[in-house]
Amino acid sequence: MTSALTEQLPIDLGDANSGAIVPPTQFSDLSFSFSVSQNIDDVEPVWRALEAQGIHSPGQSFDFIKLWVEARKIASNNQFYVVGYAGGEPIALLPLHRKAVKGVRLFTWFPGANVGAYAPLVDVDRLRQMSPTQRQALWKGMSRMLPSADLIYLRAVPIETANAGRLFDELGTLQPFETLYRSQYGSWEECDRLQRSKSRRKHDRQQGERLEALGEVSFEEVRSGPETTSIIDTMFTQRSARFKAMGIRDTFVVERLTDFYHQAAQPGTGVDVRLHVLRLENEIVAVRYNVVWGKAMYCLISSMSADPHIQGGSPGKQCLLRVMKSVFGEEIGEFDMGAGFTDEKRHWCNVQVPLSQHYMPLSARGAMVLATHQWIQRSKGKIKANKALMKALRRPIQLFNRVFCGPSDAS
Structure with missing residues (x-):
């Protein structure tokens, strides 16, 4: 599988080689290797095996994302499926869409706010057994498989994984996001x-x-x-x-x-x-x-x-x-009503799942975007928490959206 993926790597991946083993001495007793493909069918066996352990939303479903890619006609050179291996066994998969948004080159999830949450596909037990340093090395190794860009931006990731704790804390820089609301009965x-x-x-x-x-x-x-x-x-x-x-x-x-x-x-x-x-x-x-x-x-x-x-x-x-x-x-047994507070969620939901946004800057511009985006998110949070301020800004925000906000600028 690794050799097949290696042949599909674009020429601008720099020094990263698909399937290259990370020296064991660097990450204690674990040997990591990585692969990347631009064809979703190549990673289907890995994806389905990890998906079978449980997912947080349709945004992690192979069938959902494959249909999204096909229906949205996303070019293969903007699709990246990065797999991380420990001891030769797949333990993590990052499906990423390369976009250019307002001049910023970034990698992110395929859908946007169309589903409530996203997360990497992972072998929960293996990831839980790793130390924070090892998990950080895993994510960094996977990020090095990607071509030149400014930023990896991963929105709406659950802060805690059910019965497994905080498995994604080492996935870049975290920013508290919204809350996901569910009914479980x-x-x-x-x-x-x-x-x-x-x-x-x-x-x-x-x-x-x-x-x-x-x-x-x-x-x-x-x-x-x-x-x-x-x-x-x-x-x-x-x-x-x-x-x-x-x-x-x-x-x-x-x-x-x-x-x-x-x-x-x-x-x-x-x-x-x-x-x-x-x-x-x-x-x-x-x-x-x-x-x-x-x-x-x-x-x-x-x-x-x-x-x-x-x-x-x-x-x-x-x-x-x-x-x-x-x-x-x-x-x-579970009805997920998505992220963001509404009256219907207050009436019906007995489970709240905090979400975070994750950033991995890949360039100086990416670091600047990270700082700016985090400031915007913190400001929005303060505005939402202040009803008087929210009411005062509602009409200017609506006017701004009508004048300046068009379709996503994605290449």
Whole structure:
């Protein structure tokens, strides 16, 4: 495998050689070697073996990322799949997209904020047994396999890995990011008992009655098939109306992402898409676009009708209530609602996962970008924590986004 990967290395990798063994004396009793490919199929066996140990989001799924690369038509010379080996056994995989953003050459995850969290694919037990110095050497060795650039930027990495502690602390420089919100229950009855007070149940019932007073209400789960096309079209139409009302750009349209979500919902992709659909008089009034992996369901997109006539019935909340009633049981034990705080997450989520951003500067410009980006993130955090300041800056920020923010500048 290593020799095959070596033949695919681009000519600008400098002195790094795919599969070269790091001298054991440098990293105590471990011998590291590394390989890199620009073809995702080359690393499929390694990826699937590491993925089988568990993932944090669809952003770590081989099928999801392969479809993303194909649907987004990402050139092979901008795809990099770096594998780290210990004693000849694969222990870590970094799938990276090379981009040029505002003149900065960087490596980052393939999707952006399209899923809640990302992380390297790793052999959890082997990584946990390493010392911090050894893990730092592993990540640095993997970074040296990449061609010249300014920065490795890895967003939304869980600070702790379940039952394994902080495995990614040595992955460059860390900056606290956001929080990921999840619901974990063994049954709907447990969820209902722990998350809904008597007043909450009464409020939900009253909203449901107002919606039902407008006509027949129905709810269903739709899986891959021809029906998904019209449902997803409606979902994006509802999202666009919501973005317009909020005065912000529609990233799904501007960045031409809608085709990917349509393709993912078709049979044979390996991505288990499930749409939860709420209808009023057979018209779609709310949709939730979910991906299932193992016993976890990840909500990637949600929408609801902007029709003021039905807002009193809160179709979005009624849809989510029915989702919560239907998902927990033998098959699904975890429902991931993504990063960032909202009322629905406050109402339903009993697990919070802190996320961090990781930076590995590869040049002087990259170090400067790191310092600037960290300052921006800290400033944003202070603004979000100050309601008066947030309110004062909301309109200037919306105006800035409309004037200056276009599609991602990626090469």
